[in-house]
Amino acid sequence: MSGLEAVIGLEIHVQLATRTKMFCGCELSFGDHANVHTCPICLAHPGTLPVTNERAVIYGLRIAAALGCEVAPRSIFHRKNYFYPDSPKAYQISQYDFPLAGPGELGGIRVHRAHLEEDAAKLIHVGESGRIHGSGASLVDFNRGGTPLVEIVTEPDLRSAAEAREWAQLLRATLRQLDVSNVNMEEGSLRVDANVSVRPEGSGELGTKSELKNMNSFRFLERGIEAELERQRELIAAGEEVQQETLHFDPSDGSLTPLRSKEYSHDYRYFPEPDLVPMVPTEEMLEEARRDLPEPPAARRERYVSELGVSEGAAATLAFEPAYGEYFERAMGAPGGGSAAATAIWVTGELVGSLRQADAEEEPLASKATPEAVRALAGLVEEKKISNGAGKQVLAALVAEGGDPAAIVERDGLGQISGSGELEAIVDRAIEAEPEAADEVRKGNPKAIGRIVGAVMKESKGRADGDGVQKLILERLGQG
């Protein structure tokens, strides 16, 4: 059914990579033996008192700064009450109506707020569940309980599943530059939930939303939102209404299962945490949070275009996909090689393409093709030591096995064919092989040259420079 537009907002939980937990001195760990990083505070023994981790606050402020958020001069913690075995206190310390930071913006999407809170313990379900006398059980690992989190909430500005995925990727790349979190979706240090609704196109109102959970990769995030949009459009087409609920996405079969009907905030009986003083960031803390803050994407794009002469398209890719931006920066830090404009084209074109082909989420810096090698390759093409086509073959070899471009050129005989007579011989053979095309060119129809150029390229295996070949053919046919 057409005429219904998607309205999507994201809620992102970021585990902070501090040394200790949010309100106690327990060490943070991933993958350690269960329940070894616990203490009376994070196990909620009576009479214990929480103390706010200053490092977590600074990390939160750093995220707020990177998202262009205003920082609240005074924010307070609230208790979010709920009963579930992942919380020994039966409440989570979070923030409610006075969050750490509020409105901001990243990549054109408005950020509603960013606040600090603590993570819940991890439940591990074993055996058969759902039967009173079954063998099923749930185990609790309190190591994760009390891990500092920043929750980022966007406005419902996203209009498609693909846009939501792209923005989440931009956010992860932005956060990764800050060195405040591992931002690993599979390990759960970056968790993305989506609020999804549809509404008639052009309407300013919001439809009833559902909340999607358990999308632990960017691909699943996109697929989960797509499945939910389709479900809602079908419901509305059938004259039914969307219910406010929380849905669990199962990537194995693409299904969406209701977890619980959505709570409203009054269900949580939020009230101010009486054991913690309000958070009032000092000037020193704000300064530390903003120190060495990476350049925001929009400013970076502008700089690449105006100062380095990089094309608009390549600059946008480098700026908005900071992993490629960092790759490019390292390439330009190499002692020599191609110009910034040429290197940017190789990084954002051929390299992006071949890495995506290999694995959708592979990081360029983890690739065997090093930034230094790709810049050197750009230089070889720029100096016409190899043709553009040969350059593509060298890049494929770099991605597959690493190494030095000049050595690969030597080994695979990819060096540009120069005017040493070799190229003339190939051109003459191509003209002989395409007599009709050659006649056409002699009669003054230059379009017919394509078939001869093709024959030269085929025989030279792409090692000849296209412009040079064209010129030589015209010369040989008396049209030069």
Ligand SMILES: [Zn+2]
């Ligand atoms: Zn503890």
